[in-house]
Amino acid sequence: MIDEKSTAESLGSTRTYGQVRCMNPSCTSRITPQPGQTMAKCPKCGSEWRIFWVKAGLPRVRGPVWETSLKMANAKWDTLTDKKEEK
């Protein structure tokens, strides 16, 4: 009984290392920063993320690159408000 693997335990083998996901919900592409790299751009959607290394092989998104994030958000907002005005 002790040796039997539960669902949660067996899922442990599916973990990935050295990658983060783009945090743009429709994108979620995997990004593989170089070891120690502190900024990464999503190759698919262009979002830029600041990277922190919890330890070797375990990066995480610390936050967005603010200027890029704000620029993209404003562009999206303008598109949405333009559409509203057109209606």
Add this chain to the structure above:
Amino acid sequence: MALDRKLAVVDLTTGNIEIKPIPLDVRKKFLGGRGLAAYLLYKYVKPGCDPMGPENAVIFSAGPLGGTLASAGSRTDVMCKNPLTGLLGSGNMGGFFAPELRWAGFDHILVKGKADKPVYIWVHDGEVEIKDGKNVWGKTVTEAQWAVREELGDPDIKSAVCGPAAEKGVKYGNVMTGIKNANGRGGGGSVMGSKNLKMVAARGTMDIKIAHPMEALEFDKKYIEMITGAKVNQTMGTLGTPFIWGAANAWGGVRANNFQLNQLLYSDDIEPESLDEISNQTVGKYHMAACFGCQVHCRAKYRIPDRPLSQKLGMVGKYDEGPEYTSQNAFCGEPGCTKAETLLICNHLVNQYGVDNLEIGSLISWAMELYEKGILTSKDTGGIDLRFGNDEALIEMIHHICNRDTWLGDVLAEGGLAAAEKIGRDSLKYMIHVKGMNHLGSDERATPGLALNAAMASRGSDHLRSRPAIDLYHLPEQVLRRIYGSPVPYDGPLSPDQREYAGKAWMVFWQETCFMGVDCLGTCKYHTTFLGATLPNFEDWSKVLYYNTGLEMTPREMWDVAERCNLIERLFNIREGMKKDDPLKGEMLVDRYFDEPCRLGAPDVVGATLDRVKFEKMRAEFYQHKGCDEDGIPTPQTLSRLGLDTLDAEQPRL
């Protein structure tokens, strides 16, 4: 044995103390911790009673894994009727109190009545006493704990204590233990204050006999490896829970400026990496602490850094622990403040006053929006310039609320719904709440599943009752099916897309059952399927429970216990007036979720609102999964299936 701990029923009005065993059939039905507490609350609290009156009860509970070597058996559940909402009041804290309570011979201390002067309860090696509280009343959270140790001459006493805010009748007072472990969101501290009860102090030397010690050691090791092997827990052991806020803020999933924005821009100073650096500088390299029996170590130690604001307020060097992500919500995102020293000062103040950080931060942020909209004036605020981003105003308001020494402080101390009534105009429109409890600091307009969780949480707007947080990880559908298809089969829709509505009701229902399960065991939510997909749940609990306590339960039986206990909480709320669409006590989000689009964040988040029709359909599905009718009332068949059809009629089983 691990299951031989008892229940003490303490009546502070009469001084009577009854000590009762917990029969095995009761264990099998409600297990312990929060689950058994829900049963006790339902049976011992008079329907419709005044939450601040003697007829309310406050129940301190440990779970059957408390004090064992199974991972993180540290949790104390505190339950009562919540003075803030008039509905279920329930909180859960880590630290070292629950193991000490169990070593003193008890799993549950139920306190009712009201003492005619300040008292505390002293629990030690099978005995319970009511003692004069003159030496502890009026003291801060930590001062009170040190004082009782001195009075009783034992430095190892652990206490669950209310702070000065609760003594003054603030309606969202916490129960606290240690430096910062907080039993928040439930109003348990306020109920203690209303009873003139300052603390329950415990000290025990009664060993817990492990049922199958060799097997338990072997399995606990494997169990712990599952927990420490998870990437999320390795991150948490480095950065603490602030990593959660950092991740959510990255894509625009936090409340900012009350609810006007969904991201705190340029907040680098309060990101977890910056806070970690402050801990490094002020405490040293090894600054992560843990609760009893936990290997994750998610609690940072810090001293308030030497910066202009901390100097001005005389706070430089004050020691505290945390902050948790909830404090980043409450004192950064919502009030629009981006200085680390403000966060660390506010965190220290709420820990010492013993007040709920999420509630007080939300209320102040709400008042800031009212001030900027002209609904509150400078006269109302006592001259405080209550703009968003005004760090000093935020700190001043914490003092005024906890001391109730200004008009606005006193009004906000009563909670949001009561405050909206006093402030008037259309102030309520701007409050972000569910069931009268202010919303935690996340913004769910772009995540329907998480939004449903907030609306359905039994204690009011909350993430720790049913949040499917792994919905944010874009896990492949086959992985989701393995998690959410056990121990109860499910073949309905499941989507890895956090923006979808389909299948989210099941995920929320599953998480609600999972979270009740872990709360019944008395272990930590960070050690189950909450923030990580590879963490233990029902299958693993069945084994860890058996080896440690000897109690044989299948994963499905554990699921049934959790489902049953969740239903008791629902029945309690219905009894106390909860109605599905009631804007004050219902299971619905405020209009702003549906009407105001997100302005910031990742491109796909900008413009997001919830779709009301789809949301209501999701809610209806959730009721179906729970075995409730379209109004959220449990059907007779469901009550019968879970053995609750005689709940109202039966005499208390203990």
